[in-house]
Amino acid sequence: MALLTEARFAKLLWSLKAYVGLWFVKSPEPFIAPLKDDVNFDCSLNLKADFIRWRHGRKYIQENRTMSSRSSNTNQLVIKLENESQLGDYQCVASFGASAIASVPAKLSLAEMKVFPHQPEKRYQVTVGNMVLISCPPPVSNPAAVIDYYHDDKKLSPPNVRILSTSNSLLLTNVTVQDSGVYTCSATNYITGQTLLSPFRVILTVLHNHSVLPSSPSFLSHLSDKLIIFFFLGSNIVIECIAVGEPPPRVSWYKVNDPQWFSNNRTELIPGGLHLKNIVPEDTGEYVCEMNNNISPTLTHKVLLHVQEAPVILKEPNKTQVEEQGDTELSCEISGNPIPTVTWTLNGEQLQNDTHVTTTSSKISIRKAQKKHAGIYQCFATNVLGTVYGSAMLEVIAKQITANINDPFEQDEGYLENNKNRSASNNHSHGHNHGKKDHQHKNKSKRKHKENEVMVPPTRPNVTRLSDRSVMVRWHVPPNNGLPISFFKIQYREVGNNETGKNKVSGSRWMTNNEDIPSHIRSYEVDKLETNRFYKFRIAAVYSNNDNKLSPNSNKFFLHQGMPTERSHLTPPTLFNAEALSPTTILIEWEYFSRMLTPVDGFYIYYRATNNAGDYIKATVEGDKTRSFIITHLMPDTWYDIKIQSFTIGAASDFSTIITRKTLVDPTSTTTEVASRNDLKTPTVNVLPVTSSSTVQMLIVFGLILGTLVIIFMVFVLICYLRQRSNNNRSNEDENTPDKNSDNIVTIHQVEPVTMNGYTNHNNKVLNGNIKSCTWNGYITPHTHINITSNPLATESKHEKLRR
Template sequence: MLRFVTSSGSLIIENVGSSDEGLYQCAVHVTDKKSFVWTYFSRRAAVRLPSLSRFEIQPEDREVHVGQSVAFACVLDSQPSAHIEWFFNGKRIISGRDDSSLTIFPVTSTLEISSVLPKHEGAYRCVATNEGKTRASRDAQLTIKPENSVGNEFSEPNFILEPRGDVVNEGESVVLECLVNGWPRPDVRWLKGAETISLTGDRMRQLGSSSFMILKAKAEDTGVYTCRASNSQESLDASATVQVKVAPKIISEPNSVVAQETTDVEFYCEASGEPGPSISWYKNGEAIIASEYFVIEATRLRVLGLVRNDQGVYQCIAENDAGSVQSNAQLIVDSSEELLQLYALKFYSMNETTSISEEIMNVNNTDSFSMAASSGQPKLPSEPLGVRASVVGSRFVVLTWDPPVQRHGAVLAYHIFYKEQDSLRERMLNSTATSFTVTPLQPNTTYVFRLVAENEAGMGKSSTRILITTAEEKAVPGKVKNLRGTALSPETVEVSWEPPGGNGPEPVQYKLFYIRKDHEVNEKETQIVVCQIFFFERLDFHIANNM
């Protein structure tokens, strides 16, 4: 075994062995001017060694009457598909050349003799060839029964060949076999589901006496196919399921994004295929594992609280049994400071003969945009004051703060930055008020919070950081069991239940709710008598536990 990569990037494998089997893909690394490496991965390619297994089905000896039908089958697993030839008494059979009653089916290579004659008596063998390997079946003897034996008495249909279920890829061909004996000779028709199939179309063709082939299978060809054989004696069915697999196709690709640190981004990736493809995500060639900050959903990837290290190539790969397909997008992460520099460049790139304040004042000398730049330079707001937690729960925190002293115009938004105490990944939320509920958080976890105000000139100075630890999550009792009610009189109902099971805490009391009106009863026992109800009134009850 020898592997080497050519100057063009191709991989050459010499003297391929079993250890070389598997999936291969190439990685392309692109380094930009800032020495950042962007990595793109190709689709996967499979390497398999040729194989030719033992026969799963071999031809078997047959005894038939003249005029009846017979078939011989050869089935084995091979990679790639083996070429199968048939021999009669040592001579190769060429389908349809010398004898119109002999048919070798495509795909399955089954040999059918639609109407047996004395000349067909003899030995039959199949030979499978694949990449230089050859495997021959045993000989099967076809014997003609004597004329004086029963051959033309009335008999119900008897299947010689029955359709076999098959799973194929879109575009491949499918052969559904069916061969029937009986007297009178049975009439055969095919159904898909409950509908009769016409075998006169472009993609569905009859093979031999009563088999048929689907050319270039499509997804809509998936279904249950039935061969129905009937004569004056009986009607019999033989069915098989065909599944057509369709390789994935991406119908919604992820888009490249330029985003600021601490913000959240989303990549969408939707694919079709049969069976439905699974979607996996990769960043610079490494599989993304779902976490608190990398949220993987059915058709999207959410990256929360961006940091500079999140920058890279994001690829979605859709895979099913029929194949795989991929699409990629770039994520470029800019820091807050870099974005503020962009704000400044926008102001300073104005006409040099006109001051910034003059340019803005021509629009509206009272708006906040003018106030933020009235001195000739953009004025940013000072830091918000008095950042505090007014409510702390196990999974949320209500933050409250006071506006900055120096606003320099209207405050357009407040940006709430937060992260776990030991994390580098900071998230950002926005609010136009001076109070905001941050959720969802983790119980009993310390978070770092800070706030920044933004006016027309941009984002201002950050507030002092504060530490807040969320509360512990309290366990609650489980559901009560076996809630039931019994009418004691036209105006009285007895409601009873069993205490909740499980490992939860013991209930301190029970609350009983019923629907007639907003009414509740607090009770420490596990039963209660409800009075003062209307005659024959229907009541619905449910129980809540209190600690």
């Protein structure tokens, strides 16, 4: 999303034409597919969007499952259907600046066919000249199965037979003795390729007229007194009514309370029923067929026809302007049968609980409008036949309040006038603003605006390359007593390749990340960038009064292609410990040999709930000396995957191995909640010192670790002492014996302090010019004189040599 000045906002509104002026040239269409099949959903608009995302239900899909064409306005979602959890509605959501519009949902359903329902065998006996309707109850199938009929195991096919399209029944007209026999059927799902033979059988016997007595009309199978059928507007339908008798009966039709119904040219009597063409809502009603062969009683049958109509938007909502704290209303006139269900969205998202917004079936009322209520509204009308929508733009005009607060920072292309991803037009001119600034008018129930309520902006961000398409952006907020920050937004813009960066790339504008970054976070990964381009970044802080300030722009950053040479010198840290300190915190510790490798600027920490396949949450540790960190704002009783990487200003290392740890159970909770639900709000992280109960727990842990190390140290010193004593005894015994290997004895004269896990032992003692010590786990401990012999069996490992 981009921040819009008044001029740019007006230009956008002009481009949206009447109402919104945005529409989907191609919306995703319903799809039926079997498991393991590839599914493609297409989406394209009349205008090129800033970006397009896909949503499954209410959750957005990871970007690596989509493909977009940069030369057109088309985006495609590609899915490998692996399991039934992927079924459901899919929508594409296109963003234009701070506004967004969603397509109609397209349902992905599973192609399958179940077995035929059990049906008892039926026997029909008729005379020559009658019409016979044989119906094969179809199995449950998606899509609907194609029914084929067989006469004595021989497949019947047009033009020799007629299949009624309404019920897929087999119609035999003017039957003869040759039509006698066994009739069976099969069902085929043309997507899965399945073909099932039904066990259902109809045994038909056709007799000569002289062999039976006259009889009144009757139905071969039982029919209800009133059959209700549904058909949709514009389709063709055959209302079936077939009876047998001797002699064969004649059929007549009429519509209840409508004597003129047969006068239109859309109605036709055909063998087996009444054919209605291109049906309209007026065709709804009760139809009666009468079967008569001059033998009483006459047979009648009633059919109640309901004509269903897909949703139609009769009148879209009007484009509206409303002043901040003002009231407004949007309406959407619809039709359809059954009556459609109406839902409203704002910028592609369903309206959440909001005390300012009230919705009815066709209207939405907004009271005391705020800037977050600005954007594109859509009313979606849905019934069994489909979904349509109407849309309109609502512009919230911010009220101006004069305050004596100077803005010393660059406000390139306007302020962030959007709380929670909503935009409205600004009432200041394009460019720098070092004087008075607009602030949101406060409700009288809230505290009044004071001149000393300072909004301290973030610092200039630093940028690190992560990949060909992504960077990590880091910032700080100086300690202050000003207004608290509600959340951050990151903005970025492609710039020219000159040294000043003032020449913008044609069409370039500030883009804003879609996510509200919690106020605890101080780092964020920006992806979907272009390789070999220059970028600038800045941070927008939104404060508790819904106003905002921007940080200074970052230095111009070039996102180069391929692996940087500097990265080859960076080794990932070794994450060796993770320990839950409380239901919401985990302590992690790592090793990094900073004195032996390229100095780093700090470490990136990544973590997420183990059962969450979404993005990792990031935290930044500045400086190369820190070796521990406390991750906060976690969910109780939840497993987390944690990994870490080192970084410099030019690159980041590979990731460490992932370590998994579970937070403690919350003792104050009456019931244990499942904290790993996918719809939980993403936790945030803050670099905080451990206080209160967390401090006590850390001291206990460190005390246990220290005690263990002391015991192991004492055992090790004892072993070194015993070994030295043994060596001295052997030396005394052989002091008069020449030593053939005396030339290979090496005495350590000086050893540098060894750095391990951020700690250095500076307690080495020098005796007679020699360090008398024993090295263990990175520490040098004093003991008696040691000689190292070049016995091959006592050769140091390469790892030990490296550590020395």
